[in-house]
Structures are given as C-alpha cells and as structure tokens.
Amino acid sequence: MVVRSLSRDSSTYLPNVEDRKSLIDVSEALSGFAQSSFEGVDARFEGMASQRDFPIAVLKVPGQEDRPLTRELAEVLLQVAEQLSKGKAVLVAPCDTRLTTQDAADMLGVSRPTLVKLLESGKIPFTKVGRHRRILLSDLQQYARERHGENLRLFDELAADENPYDTLENPLVTKG
The missing domain is CATH 1.10.1660 (Multidrug-efflux Transporter Regulator; Chain: A; Domain 2)
Structure with missing residues (x-):
C-alpha cells in the first residue's frame, strides 16, 4: 500500500495489486457485519450493551490498543475497503487540513x-x-x-x- 501525505494529519492510500484481493475480502466481511449487526437496533440494545459481559466487536492492530468497532467506524472502513479494492486512491484527512x-x-x-x-x-x-x-x-x-x-x-x-x-x-x- 503506497502512502502519500498532504499534511501531518492526512494520508492518501493507493492500493497495489496484491492488496486488492485482501481488501475485497475485508469489504465483504464488513458489509456483512454492517448489514446484519445494525438492523433492528432499538432501545433494548442500550440495556444489553450496558451489561458487563456484552460482546463488543473490536478493531485490533498489533502494537496498538484495541478500539471498539462502532457503527460509524465500520461504515467508514467499508467505504474505504470498497474504494481501495477497486484500485482507487483514498484520502484520509481532517476537514481542517x-x-x-x-x-x-x-x-x-x-x-x-x-x-x-x-x-x-x-x-x-x-x-x-x-x-x-x-x-x-x-x-x-x-x-x-x-x-x-x-x-x-x-x-x-x-x-x-x-x-x-x-x-x-x-x-x-x-x-x-
């Protein structure tokens, strides 16, 4: 994956051929997660989620702290994976860049x-x-x-x- 930076806080990701296959797999996995996990979310979910042993999907990156995979993050990752799997570049940058x-x-x-x-x-x-x-x-x-x-x-x-x-x-x- 080639990375080009516009500023310290932004990066442009350009997929190489080898990465595209794995990105398609990630895209498919996230789309299944996003569709099945978020349909029918209602007030009962809030009660279940507040329980101590409630399972939460997490994003694991070696050498970094685990992060909860929220709906918003899953949707962003899905969009990024779809574009990268098509061979398109993706820019990740704060709006105040x-x-x-x-x-x-x-x-x-x-x-x-x-x-x-x-x-x-x-x-x-x-x-x-x-x-x-x-x-x-x-x-x-x-x-x-x-x-x-x-x-x-x-x-x-x-x-x-x-x-x-x-x-x-x-x-x-x-x-x-």
Missing part, C-alpha cells in the same frame, strides 16, 4: 493557474501564509459540491429545453 494550491488543483482536476483564478475571484476561500495560499479541505469540498450541483442543474435545463419529437428516429419516443 490546509492544502497547497497544487494539492487543491490536483483534487479538483484543474491546473494550478486555474485554481489560483478561482481563489482570486473569491469562488473558493483561502488564507495566505507568507506569500503562499492555503485552502481548507472543507472549503474545497464545498466548492466541488456546489460546482457539481450547478452542473446537474445546467444538464436538467438543457434536457428540459430539448423536444424529443425534434429527433427523427428517437427510440425512446413512440408515435401513437
């Missing part, structure tokens, strides 16, 4: 000069550290969500303007 302009541009899939134009136009907030710009990961994600939503609205508008009867041989339109 500050990115360089190059890291932010890479995450958006744009050039650094294009990102700088977005920053200077006020579309993405940033701070300056000396002469360097820094972008909060959460602000970058917010911009990406807004841009995605705007693109979807534009596609919907285009689709609404299109008359399907203008197309001579549209297989989706039946003449009747």
Whole structure:
C-alpha cells in the first residue's frame, strides 16, 4: 500500500495489486457485519450493551490498543475497503487540513493557474501564509459540491429545453 501525505494529519492510500484481493475480502466481511449487526437496533440494545459481559466487536492492530468497532467506524472502513479494492486512491484527512494550491488543483482536476483564478475571484476561500495560499479541505469540498450541483442543474435545463419529437428516429419516443 503506497502512502502519500498532504499534511501531518492526512494520508492518501493507493492500493497495489496484491492488496486488492485482501481488501475485497475485508469489504465483504464488513458489509456483512454492517448489514446484519445494525438492523433492528432499538432501545433494548442500550440495556444489553450496558451489561458487563456484552460482546463488543473490536478493531485490533498489533502494537496498538484495541478500539471498539462502532457503527460509524465500520461504515467508514467499508467505504474505504470498497474504494481501495477497486484500485482507487483514498484520502484520509481532517476537514481542517490546509492544502497547497497544487494539492487543491490536483483534487479538483484543474491546473494550478486555474485554481489560483478561482481563489482570486473569491469562488473558493483561502488564507495566505507568507506569500503562499492555503485552502481548507472543507472549503474545497464545498466548492466541488456546489460546482457539481450547478452542473446537474445546467444538464436538467438543457434536457428540459430539448423536444424529443425534434429527433427523427428517437427510440425512446413512440408515435401513437
């Protein structure tokens, strides 16, 4: 597993071919755990969980203290395992991580000069550290969500303007 760090508190995980098979197994195990273990959770669970001998799933890592495998942690691990098993990179970082302009541009899939134009136009907030710009990961994600939503609205508008009867041989339109 290749690890690249954007900052001290973040890591990007890139799976290699050997790791993908084991990640698929982990993904399948966690999906079974997540589906079967959390269906029908109600107030009775609270009473059972408070008992001293109640079994709790734990995450064991050699050399570290055991951690309870909560529902939230199981869901996160499941998502990470699914993406890694598909050969995709996964970034694990706190939302208050500050990115360089190059890291932010890479995450958006744009050039650094294009990102700088977005920053200077006020579309993405940033701070300056000396002469360097820094972008909060959460602000970058917010911009990406807004841009995605705007693109979807534009596609919907285009689709609404299109008359399907203008197309001579549209297989989706039946003449009747």
